[in-house]
Each structure stands twice: as structure tokens, then as C-alpha cells.
Amino acid sequence: MNCALTPPKLAVRTVELRDRAESLVHHLPAGAPLAWLSEGEGVVGWGEAVRLDLSPQPQGTSPVDTTRFSEAARWIDDLVARASVTDEVGLPGTGLVTFGTFTFAPTSHGSALVVPQVLVGRRDGRTWLTTVTDTPCTHPRELPHHRSPIRPIGPITWQESSLTAREWKEAVSDTIAHIRGGELEKAVLARDAVARAEDPIDVRVLLERLRRRFPSCFTFSVDGMVGATPELLLRREGDRMTSLVLAGTRPRGQDHEHDRALGEDLLASAKDDQEHHLAVDSLRVALGPLVEELDIPRAPELLRLANVQHLATHVGARFAEGVSALDAVAALHPTAAVGGTPTEAAMRLIAGTEGMDRGGYAGPVGWIDGDGNAEWGIALRCARVEGARAHLFAGGGIVAGSDPEAELAETESKFRVIREALTDPDA
Ligand SMILES: C=C(O[C@@H]1C=C(C(=O)O)C=C[C@H]1O)C(=O)O
Numbered sequence: 001m002n003c004a005l006t007p008p009k010l011a012v013r014t015v016e017l018r019d020r021a022e023s024l025v026h027h028l029p030a031g032a033p034l035a036w037l038s039e040g041e042g043v044v045g046w047g048e049a050v051r052l053d054l055s056p057q058p059q060g061t062s063p064v065d066t067t068r069f070s071e072a073a074r075w076i077d078d079l080v081a082r083a084s085v086t087d088e089v090g091l092p093g094t095g096l097v098t099f100g101t102f103t104f105a106p107t108s109h110g111s112a113l114v115v116p117q118v119l120v121g122r123r124d125g126r127t128w129l130t131t132v133t134d135t136p137c138t139h140p141r142e143l144p145h146h147r148s149p150i151r152p153i154g155p156i157t158w159q160e161s162s163l164t165a166r167e168w169k170e171a172v173s174d175t176i177a178h179i180r181g182g183e184l185e186k187a188v189l190a191r192d193a194v195a196r197a198e199d200p201i202d203v204r205v206l207l208e209r210l211r212r213r214f215p216s217c218f219t220f221s222v223d224g225m226v227g228a229t230p231e232l233l234l235r236r237e238g239d240r241m242t243s244l245v246l247a248g249t250r251p252r253g254q255d256h257e258h259d260r261a262l263g264e265d266l267l268a269s270a271k272d273d274q275e276h277h278l279a280v281d282s283l284r285v286a287l288g289p290l291v292e293e294l295d296i297p298r299a300p301e302l303l304r305l306a307n308v309q310h311l312a313t314h315v316g317a318r319f320a321e322g323v324s325a326l327d328a329v330a331a332l333h334p335t336a337a338v339g340g341t342p343t344e345a346a347m348r349l350i351a352g353t354e355g356m357d358r359g360g361y362a363g364p365v366g367w368i369d370g371d372g373n374a375e376w377g378i379a380l381r382c383a384r385v386e387g388a389r390a391h392l393f394a395g396g397g398i399v400a401g402s403d404p405e406a407e408l409a410e411t412e413s414k415f416r417v418i419r420e421a422l423t424d425p426d427a
Contacts, residue, residue, distance in 0.1 A: 007079040008050055010115065012132050012370075013139040014087040014094040017120065019127040025207045027120050030148045033203050034099045034116050035221040036367050036375060037211050041123050042219075043093050043367060045116025049132035050079070054111035056103070063347030065106040069330035072100060072113055076326070079115070080370045089128045092237050092373035093121045097130065101222040101365045101379065104334065104358040105351065110384075111363075112223045118144065151202040156423050159194040162356035168411075169404040171353045178349065179400045186278045187340035187349045190395025191411050192356050195422055197388045206385070209421040213306050218366075218377045225360040226390075227382020228417055230305055233332055233364055236325040236374045241291060241317045246303065247279035247337045247397050248272030248311030251413050263302050263309050271401035276300050276311040279397075282336035282343070283315060290328050291317035307416045325374035329364045337397070338362040338378055359384055361393035381417035392418050 021027060024037060024044045034045035052075050054068045076098055087095040097119055102111045119130040120143065131139045163171065168191050175187050203221050210228035211219040217228040232244040250266040253259030266272055280296060287294060295316040303312035319328070339362075340346020350358075361384070366376035383390040394414035396407045 007052070007075055007082060008134045010049055010079065010083040010096065010132050010134055011136065012083055012085040012096045012130060014089050014128050014130040015139075015141050016089055017127045017129040017143060019120070019122075019143070023208060023211065024120055024122060025204055025211065027143065027147070028204050028207075029146055030151070030202060030204070032223070033207065033221050034114060035207050035219065036099070037207070037219040038217065039215055043097060043119055043121040045097070045099065045119035047117030049115045049117045049134060051115070052113040054113075056109050056111075057106040059107055061106050062344070063105060063351065064344055066330040068102055068106060068111045069326055069333075072102070072111070073324060073326040075113065076368060083370065085370060089126065091123050091126065091128070092371075093123060093367070093369055094128055094130060096132070096370040097367050099222045099367045101225045101360045102329075102333070102363045103360055104338070104363040105347070108357050108359050110223075110359045114223055150204050151199070153201055153205055153422060154198050156195045156197055159196060161191060161193050162354070163191060165408055167355075169408055172398055172402065172404040172407050175349065175353060175398045176400065176402055176404070179398065184345040184349065185341040186275060186336055186397055186399050187346040188338050188362070188395050188397045189350065189407070190354055190358060190361065190393050193392040193415060193419075195383070195390040195392065200387045201385050201390060201422075203385055206418070206421045210417070213421075214417065217305065217381070218375070220365050220377065220379070220382070222365050224384050224386055225365055225379050225382055226385050227379060229365070229377040229380045229382065230303065230310065231337065231378040231380055233335070233366070233376045233378050234325060234328050234374070236319065236372060238373070239319045241319055241328065243283065243315040245276075245279050245283055245313040245315060245335065245337060246310040248276040248300070249396065249410050249413070250309050251409070252304070252307065252309060263304070266309060266311060267302060271399060272311055274401070275397040275399050276313070278341045279335055279337040280313050282341060283332060286331040286335070287317060287328065290320055290323045290331055292320055293318045308413045324372055325368055325376065329376050333364055334362065335378070338380070338395070340397070358393065362395070381414060383418045390418070390422060
């Protein structure tokens with residue numbers, strides 16, 4: 001069913017499921033899967049009980065406009081108020097769950113909310129089945145069996161990017177000049193790459209490879225945005241909020257010694273420390289009015305992933321009375337990990353420099369349930385998958401001390417996540 005600004009009345013039921021599947025991905029049928037997976041847990045869904053496509057704002061709208069978030073929040077509030085929910089499990093991710101993807105810029109197409117007809121979730125060793133209908137009918141207690149075989153992706157050809165490597169490095173040099181000229185402190189510049197398969201890409205192949213290779217990341221698929229992001233914009237459980245800020249990157253080393261040396265270099269680098277602290281400060285300022293007991297460690301730690309290592313800060317807080325997860329998403333986006341400092345100047349520079357539309361890349365992606373529990377990541381290490389085409393994105397933070405060649409290499413390391421998921425059966 002398609003959407004409307006007044007959502008329909010949904011009937012929702014969650015029941016416990018006896019399930020031995022090693023991966024929730026194994027339950028997904030072909031088509032447009034919904035997924036949010038980390039450390040063997042999470043939620044997957046399929047079918048559309050209802051969806052909302054949020055309209056882009058007109059060109060010229062402020063780059064920090066938050067209309068798409070407030071429209072989404074209003075729609076979800078209505079949906080939840082009108083729904084009749086029977087929830088026999090009662091955990092974050094049970095009951096009425098809405099998946100969402102929001103564009104980086106308010107003027108881009110692609111912000112959408114989707115409520116699946118069927119959802120399977122897993123947490124703390126418990127698995128559940130949620131079914132959603134808009135017509136009175138009996139809900140199943142067992143999983144409907146209609147899995148279709150997974151289709152291999154086959155050969156991939158690479159097409160031209162919006163900017164060549166040389167043009168992108170020039171864009172980085174120009175950005176460094178603007179920063180040294182005092183116009184701004186940091187801007188995150190991204191590049192794209194376009195892959196084409198011979199047949200429509202089976203997203204389940206990507207999800208399975210991504211969750212295996214990046215178990216601690218958040219492997220996601222929402223309305224065509226598919227990836228494995230390490231960056232948690234926020235998680236809400238009851239009134240607790242957690243967030244993971246990343247900025248500052250090195251590749252992984254070829255052996256243990258080299259890897260350790262790269263990590264130590266990252267921890268000691270003044271340039272990366274500046275880049276990281278601008279990201280943490282943007283979060284502190286945005287969250288300040290919305291939370292209590294904001295706990296931000298003074299120094300970052302090292303987060304090692306299969307392809308790169310990052311400076312990482314784990315943040316905790318308690319939501320202030322009356323503040324929702326989507327209020328916080330709207331306030332946080334874009335953090336200086338994907339936008340820059342000051343935000344508006346960085347957003348304008350990004351729009352005028354990258355030569356492409358980011359769409360959902362670097363925007364919030366995740367889910368929210370009817371009790372307000374939620375997990376939203378920043379859509380990184382991802383691609384927009386449409387039929388046989390995948391549009392990949394990767395970027396990096398530019399500050400006064402950045403080097404264009406090193407930034408290009410950093411984007412290559414970040415592209416590897418999706419490139420290898422598309423091409424390498426052993427990735
Ligand atoms: C912009 C990306 O990543 C962001 C930028 C980082 C950096 O500049 O060091 C690190 C992690 C992310 O916050 C990306 O993956 O495309």
C-alpha cells in the first residue's frame with residue numbers, strides 16, 4: 001500500500017518465534033529487503049504495510065533545514081496513535097517498527113519511511129515475528145515460508161565517477177585553501193563510484209557478506225540504501241541514549257607491527273585529533289538542550305574494523321522529558337563527522353564542490369518502534385542499489401593539515417566495504 005499524510009489504522013502483532021537460523025538474512029525473500037543488523041542481532045523486514053515518501057525541499061532552502069525529520073516524526077506519531085498493537089514480547093524492536101532513510105541534504109530526493117508487513121527480530125537470545133496488516137485478518141504465529149533462492153551477483157563493470165581522482169584531489173586542495181583562508185575549520189568531502197551488474201543485484205548477498213565481515217558495524221538496507229556503517233548516530237532504549245562518534249582514519253596494517261604503528265600514529269596525530277574533536281563538539285552542542293547527564297570521555301579510543309581504524313568516542317546520556325529519538329536525529333544531523341564546521345558553511349561548500357548529489361549517503365538510516373526505542377546510524381560504507389546498478393559513496397574529513405593524496409587513499413579504503421561485498425565471494 002502506498003502512503004498518505006494521514007497514515008492508515010494498522011493492526012500489529014508480535015509473537016515469540018522458535019528460530020534456529022544462523023542469520024536473520026536467511027529469512028528475507030528477494031525484492032526490497034529491510035534490515036538493521038549488528039553482532040548477530042537486529043531486525044529484518046519485508047513487504048510494505050505502509051510507506052511515506054518525504055518531499056525534498058525547494059532549491060535555496062537552508063542546508064540545515066529539518067522539515068523532513070519533523071514531518072516524519074509527526075507521521076509516525078499518528079501511525080502509532082492509530083495502530084492497534086498486541087505485543088507478546090515487549091523488547092526494543094517489537095510492536096510497530098518503522099524503518100527510515102533520510103537524505104544528507106534537505107533538497108535531495110530519497111527520504112522515506114517504510115513499515116514492513118513482516119518483521120523478524122532477535123535480541124538477547126529471543127526471536128520474534130511481527131506482522132502488520134491494514135485489514136482485519138488473523139496474524140500467523142509461524143513464519144510464512146516463501147524464501148526464494150539467493151541469486152549470485154555475477155560480473156561487475158565500473159563506470160565513470162562524478163569527478164575523476166585528479167579532479168577530486170583538486171577539490172580537496174581548494175577546500176584546504178578555503179580552510180587555511182579562515183572561511184571554515186573542517187569539511188567532509190565525498191566521492192562516488194558506479195557499479196553495474198548484468199542482472200538486478202540481490203541485496204541479500206550484500207547483507208550476508210557485510211554482516212559477516214563487519215559484525216560490530218550496523219549492516220543496513222532501507223529503501224535501496226545498503227551498507228555496513230560503523231557510526232551510530234544514536235540508540236534509544238527507554239530514556240537512555242548512546243552514540244558513537246567517529247572521525248580520524250588510518251588503513252589497517254599489513255602485519256601486526258605495521259597495524260599497531262598506524263594505530264599509534266592515529267592516536268598521536270594533531271590533525272586527526274582536531275578532526276575528531278570538531279565532530280565530538282558538534283554532537284555536544286546539538287545534544288546539549290535535549291539530554292541530561294551527557295557523558296563524553298575526554299580522549300578518543302581506537303576502533304579497528306576489517307578495512308580501516310578510526311578514532312572513536314562512545315557517548316552516553318539520558319533523554320530529557322518529552323524529547324524523542326527523531327528530535328535528537330534532527331538536531332544531530334549533520335554532525336561534523338560527515339558535514340563540517342561551521343555546519344552551514346561546510347554544507348554549502350560540499351554542495352558546490354563534490355559534483356554529485358549525496359542522496360541518502362551520510363544521512364541518518366535506521367528504525368524506531370512504537371515505544372520510541374530506536375537505532376539510527378549514519379549511512380556510510382554504503383551504496384544506493386537500484387536494479388542492476390549500485391552507486392557507491394565514500395568521503396573523509398578535510399582540515400587545514402590534510403593531504404589530498406592521503407584523503408584519496410582513505411576514500412579507497414572506505415569504498416572497499418561495498419566494492420568487496422559486490423565482487424568478492426570470500427569478503
Ligand atoms: C565520511 C565517511 O566517514 C566519516 C569520516 C571519517 C574521517 O574523516 O576520518 C571517519 C569516519 C566517518 O565519520 C565515509 O565513510 O564516507
